[in-house]
Amino acid sequence: MENRTTIQVSEGLRRKLRILAAKRDISYQKLLLDMISVFEELDKDKTIISIPGKLAGNLHNTIKDTDFKTISEYVTFIIRLILYENSEKSKEADLTNIKKKLKSLGYL
Known part of the structure; x- marks a missing residue:
């Protein structure tokens, strides 16, 4: 079974994320995976x-x-x-x- 994390987002945020994914010419799923990898790297002692x-x-x-x-x-x-x-x-x-x-x- 695949390990999954569920994140609930509002419909407005979902729309914005889909637009952002389209601008980057990637899938919505890939955008979310990229975002998750960024958050995994972050801790309270780091910045972007x-x-x-x-x-x-x-x-x-x-x-x-x-x-x-x-x-x-x-x-x-x-x-x-x-x-x-x-x-x-x-x-x-x-x-x-x-x-x-x-x-x-x-x-x-």
């Missing part, structure tokens, strides 16, 4: 960032043969890497400034 569909497609192809399971995992990794590199650069700049000050004071 919206990126263009074409970029998401490129990212999907990029991670295809990697250990990243989702685009979200990959983007999180890249953002952490950028933040780390930026913090290292600012630490180097701080160290350079400290050395300059110590040298100007005659300590180096």
Whole structure:
């Protein structure tokens, strides 16, 4: 037996979802499955960032043969890497400034 989850929605919301599915050229069922996968990834400590569909497609192809399971995992990794590199650069700049000050004071 297939594992199913039932979600009750109003007729107005159902209409909007069907229109959205048609705009994305996918089935209503596929739209719901996509939405469910997004909600499964979310927890109270996460947020959603919206990126263009074409970029998401490129990212999907990029991670295809990697250990990243989702685009979200990959983007999180890249953002952490950028933040780390930026913090290292600012630490180097701080160290350079400290050395300059110590040298100007005659300590180096």
